[in-house]
Amino acid sequence: MRTVLIVGNWKMNKTASEAVAFVRELKDRLPAPSSTVELVVAPPFTALESVRTVLGPSSPIQLGAQNMFWEESGAYTGEVSAPMLKDLGCRYVILGHSERRTLFAEQSNSIQKKIRAALRHELRPILCIGESLAQRDNGSTDEVLTQQLRESLSGFTGEAMTGITVAYEPIWAIGTGKSATTEQAVAAHRTIRRVLASTASPAIADCMRILYGGSVTPQNIESLLTSDQIDGALIGGACLHVDSFATIAKAASAARPIGV
Numbered sequence: 001m002r003t004v005l006i007v008g009n010w011k012m013n014k015t016a017s018e019a020v021a022f023v024r025e026l027k028d029r030l031p032a033p034s035s036t037v038e039l040v041v042a043p044p045f046t047a048l049e050s051v052r053t054v055l056g057p058s059s060p061i062q063l064g065a066q067n068m069f070w071e072e073s074g075a076y077t078g079e080v081s082a083p084m085l086k087d088l089g090c091r092y093v094i095l096g097h098s099e100r101r102t103l104f105a106e107q108s109n110s111i112q113k114k115i116r117a118a119l120r121h122e123l124r125p126i127l128c129i130g131e132s133l134a135q136r137d138n139g140s141t142d143e144v145l146t147q148q149l150r151e152s153l154s155g156f157t158g159e160a161m162t163g164i165t166v167a168y169e170p171i172w173a174i175g176t177g178k179s180a181t182t183e184q185a186v187a188a189h190r191t192i193r194r195v196l197a198s199t200a201s202p203a204i205a206d207c208m209r210i211l212y213g214g215s216v217t218p219q220n221i222e223s224l225l226t227s228d229q230i231d232g233a234l235i236g237g238a239c240l241h242v243d244s245f246a247t248i249a250k251a252a253s254a255a256r257p258i259g260v
């Protein structure tokens, strides 16, 4: 059974003090903790410590980071490492987001190194992949997803793969208000699971969670989660408001009361 995962990617939003106020309110508004839904917030690095403090040690909301470097320490100005994130209480780390790929020139070989480093330090990587509008329009979505997965995951053992979550985030849907339809997302998720099965095994692919991201809102989350191919969501804009994030979390609990 795959537990649904709802992740709020705050991107470069909220100062540490804004984050504290936000998480205090969010804590009061979330549904009762559920064994079928995991909730994660991924604030900027600068707010991790204060968010962790507000959440407290036994919070049902887990902490994630938005990026990291693959080395453990050293002369890498401006970077943070897996042990640093782990020390701050992070359980997840988002890697290979399309904004990192396009704005910061991240490529699959460095994403692969980051995934390896995250797993070494017991952080759970969320690997983001997705096609551009031009790639979708010229019919190469499946090819692009396959290539991104193969390049980022080559050489991993089946056991390592089970620690990885994949997030399908079509670039044309990110921040545009134009989500993929449930059918489009399901088709992409099927492709992803097929590639995971051929990279590892069908049994491993079956254990791995595949999230959808791109203009997820309280309005479309229910439809997305009607498919058991969609194991949760990676949320940008809608996670920055207590109301919408709490509504999405509640919809996820309602959609999967007993898991899939």
Ligand code: 13P
Pocket: 009, 097, 169, 173, 174, 175, 176, 177, 213, 214, 215, 216, 234, 235, 236, 237, 238
């Ligand atoms: P939006 O939900 O704002 O489209 O962002 C999606 C995203 O990039 C999450 O990582």
